[in-house]
Amino acid sequence: MIARRLISLSLQSRVLTSSLRVMSSIPPPECLFKEMNIPNRQLFGPGPSTMPQVIGASQAQPLLGHLHPEFVEIMSQCRLGLQYVFKTRNAYTFAVSGTGHAGMEAAILNLAERGETILVAKAGIWGQRAADLGRRLGLKVEVVEVADGEIVPVRALEEAATRVKPALIFVCHGESSTGIVQPLEGLSKIAHDNGGLLLVDTVASLGGAPFDMDQLNVDCVYSATQKVLNGPPGLAPISFSDRAIQKIKNRKERVASFYFDALELGNYWGCDGEMRRYHHTAPISSVYALREALAIIAKKGIDNLIQQHVDNATAMYNQLGEAGLSMFVNKKEDRLPCLHTIKVPEGVDWKAVQSSLFGQGIEVAGGLGATTGKIFRIGTFGQNSEPVKAKEVVNKFIQVVKEQSKL
Amino acid sequence: MIARRLISLSLQSRVLTSSLRVMSSIPPPECLFKEMNIPNRQLFGPGPSTMPQVIGASQAQPLLGHLHPEFVEIMSQCRLGLQYVFKTRNAYTFAVSGTGHAGMEAAILNLAERGETILVAKAGIWGQRAADLGRRLGLKVEVVEVADGEIVPVRALEEAATRVKPALIFVCHGESSTGIVQPLEGLSKIAHDNGGLLLVDTVASLGGAPFDMDQLNVDCVYSATQKVLNGPPGLAPISFSDRAIQKIKNRKERVASFYFDALELGNYWGCDGEMRRYHHTAPISSVYALREALAIIAKKGIDNLIQQHVDNATAMYNQLGEAGLSMFVNKKEDRLPCLHTIKVPEGVDWKAVQSSLFGQGIEVAGGLGATTGKIFRIGTFGQNSEPVKAKEVVNKFIQVVKEQSKL
Incomplete structure (x- = not known):
């Protein structure tokens, strides 16, 4: 059926373009006749972040x-x-x-x-x-x-x-x-x-x-x-x-x-x-x-925005700490307030955690380069650092990590 | 009034950010508090072209x-x-x-x-x-x-x-x-x-x-x-x-x-x-x-699209020729079918033509580099090569050139 369609398009274009010096030999890709599939996803990875x-x-x-x-x-x-x-x-x-x-x-x-x-x-x-x-x-x-x-x-x-x-x-x-x-x-x-x-x-x-x-x-x-x-x-x-x-x-x-x-x-x-x-x-x-x-x-004001990230980071450290999770960067003052790296707890499959959250429409990331497999990365960039939104995502993350560690 | 507003914003940000290591000294630009001004314009220059x-x-x-x-x-x-x-x-x-x-x-x-x-x-x-x-x-x-x-x-x-x-x-x-x-x-x-x-x-x-x-x-x-x-x-x-x-x-x-x-x-x-x-x-x-x-x-089909440009170009050469205008490229077979260069007739101020059309919401361009002042450039890219649309723009162009040559 698809093959027949392609032949028919190909013949059609041959007829229409007989006056051209050069002739199309490649049929138009079928996939371009459909709509794009762009699901709405909350981007809490290292970027791109959710766009307002x-x-x-x-x-x-x-x-x-x-x-x-x-x-x-x-x-x-x-x-x-x-x-x-x-x-x-x-x-x-x-x-x-x-x-x-x-x-x-x-x-x-x-x-x-x-x-x-x-x-x-x-x-x-x-x-x-x-x-x-x-x-x-x-x-x-x-x-x-x-x-x-x-x-x-x-x-x-x-x-x-x-x-x-x-x-x-x-x-x-x-x-x-x-x-x-x-x-x-x-x-x-x-x-x-x-x-x-x-x-x-x-x-x-x-x-x-x-x-x-x-x-x-x-x-x-x-x-x-x-x-x-x-x-x-x-x-x-x-x-x-x-x-x-x-x-x-x-x-x-x-x-x-x-x-x-x-x-x-x-x-x-x-x-x-x-x-x-x-x-x-x-x-x-x-x-x-x-x-x-x-x-x-x-x-919003640049300083208010920065302060929101700083405050949000403090809240997250508490939230994650209470759940028994450890930050990858030891000293609090050395931590980037908008991108949070969390140690993968022993026995937890980081890919399974990421994939479970992805299934719920939320992106968080694993490590990059040498840190792959060792850490999770949660970005709370810009509007994703609004306290209620950030807290909710971190809660879901904690829940999935706990479920995974029980397996 | 603006000065007072800036001082007030500046003081406000100083109060709000006293806890930060670094403090904003530049006020937020006033212009960003307004809406962007983006008029709808028909882009018949050398690109960008009108976007569907x-x-x-x-x-x-x-x-x-x-x-x-x-x-x-x-x-x-x-x-x-x-x-x-x-x-x-x-x-x-x-x-x-x-x-x-x-x-x-x-x-x-x-x-x-x-x-x-x-x-x-x-x-x-x-x-x-x-x-x-x-x-x-x-x-x-x-x-x-x-x-x-x-x-x-x-x-x-x-x-x-x-x-x-x-x-x-x-x-x-x-x-x-x-x-x-x-x-x-x-x-x-x-x-x-x-x-x-x-x-x-x-x-x-x-x-x-x-x-x-x-x-x-x-x-x-x-x-x-x-x-x-x-x-x-x-x-x-x-x-x-x-x-x-x-x-x-x-x-x-x-x-x-x-x-x-x-x-x-x-x-x-x-x-x-x-x-x-x-x-x-x-x-x-x-x-x-x-x-x-x-x-x-x-x-549409790539060959149909190319053919549309070729046909449209032929129609334009006739339309411009009948109006007494000359193409810059002598031989027809050497002309790019999607971007048309037309000699500026003697005595015509090309900038005035461009600016008059711009005032009507249509962009056509002058020359570029060595051709500046010598030619007009009309791009009929993609959907701008649809015969009715292209003909209408070229007619307006001819009309303005004629008006200018009478001055």
Whole structure:
């Protein structure tokens, strides 16, 4: 039956297209004649997080051109919103047209030249990723590594920086593979004293843990839209300090990418003023969504949002502790308040737990990389950190773990 | 009044956040407290094109996780749809998580190594862009150039390829800055006979001009979603031949990017089978939109869609000719059937024409790069090539040009 349908379509297209130089030989895929199946699921994993309806709806709005005045206005609103969330007055604050990892790539490509040294603080897979990327880009890579669940000591970074004089220090603020939050105080001084710049990954932490770009004197920070911001993935918010822009302007070689060239991107986003050069066609719908995500945060207040994550984390530690479960990160102050890593209790099949919750329409995750099999990861990003909602999900999680441990 | 409001907000946030380590010093931007202004506009420029409601609505659907089974199924449907549209059976057919230019970058990064030669056919700004990118990436760049409005002669490419033995030949199928469609017959043989690969940019042409990847023996092709596909910008459909994948697997150095690494991307998209490695968080909503865009084409039939553009172009040439307007590309067979370039008549202010139509809610464009001021560009991509709609817009365009030439 299907075969007959395909033959008939194929014949039909042969007749219709006899005037064309080239003829279709592949039939249209049957699966595209059906509706998409998109169940409604509560996303309490490491991201994407559950998207509020108002953000989703913004993407159903008509497209504008990438240089239409109304779109340029929305880009400006995004820049202001990102300055507010990053807590910076940096002119070069915008969003890279790619997912979180594109932010890492844009940052390192622009801030370091082939042959220069990058010093990487590695507390999990994101440090590992940065080190790997550095090697791909022809940088010298120096790694300061700690065991999973620990933070990188400032003193170890200082010792290494003094020794290798890195052009760039990479630190991941919220390490989502282990659940730590890396202290950032003092790091910019170490970078600057040794002639380099400080780059911070806030993909998993922005809006969910205290962060102040200007006060910390960070030179470059990037993030993603699908964590605390509750937006769809697809953009990487980024900000460069004046010192970082100066370094880019003084490069010996051009950036080995046009798509990620920070000066071109910044110009298109209006960071140099209103004389914008066309650079690429921005992902219009994703920018609408980012704008709505930022509007939600502006209305709530960034500090209220962070506080909600901190309060919620404290409540969860109690809730989980009372149920006899242990957090993976020992010290409370080292824990990321928006992504919680919980030890898999002995005898419990983590996959069975995850799968049982998935069957109830709730996503929680296992570990990532080296932590696979050792931990559960529960993300309470943005609106998922509202106390009642978070408590309910954690209760269901505890219940399923208990059921599984009885088996 | 605004100042007082800001002070009050600032004081309020100071009180509320006294318990946080870091304190907000930047007030939330006023502009984010208002609604976005997104007028409904008919996009008949060079892209983005007008987006059908069904595609927009798909982006309002809830997010799924980037490895959830239902999302993986949607990715598979996209791969089948892209194979259908590119007319290829290549396993490595997927979409890069970036806009059209990201496709160019991914292709060149993977297919050429530092020190190798890229031969660029330059008939406008896209060839220029590829040459510039090649230089950024440390490639040797050889350019075969023609005047704006002309196609690059196959013989000139053959002569250059025989001389420089390029690892890669770059050709832009639909040059949107001039309106030509580049003939592709014979080019893969030239590339292969000289030990290299053939890369074709179909950003502005895919679905709007005859193209058959497998019949033409093309090694890599990329496109964009916001032209004939009528989707939102944000993804770059791409396909690699087995020969291209073999070259990538035999590279001496790793690709100088993780985000654009074709083997990693292909694995995540299921091109190696169902054992997928997490690579990055796909832009979920954009993938929904791509799937819906492909479903529209599958239902219409790719050859019917191409034929519609061809027929529509013929009707437009007559319509414009009767009004005394001249096409920029002399030979009819050299014209791209989905993006029409029209000479600005002497004495007519092209900006005034554009701006008058914009005031009526219709976008048409001026030139790009060297063609600025010389031409108008009218895109009739996808559903904008429906005869009645296209005819109406062209009539309005003619009317405005006539009004302007009387002034």
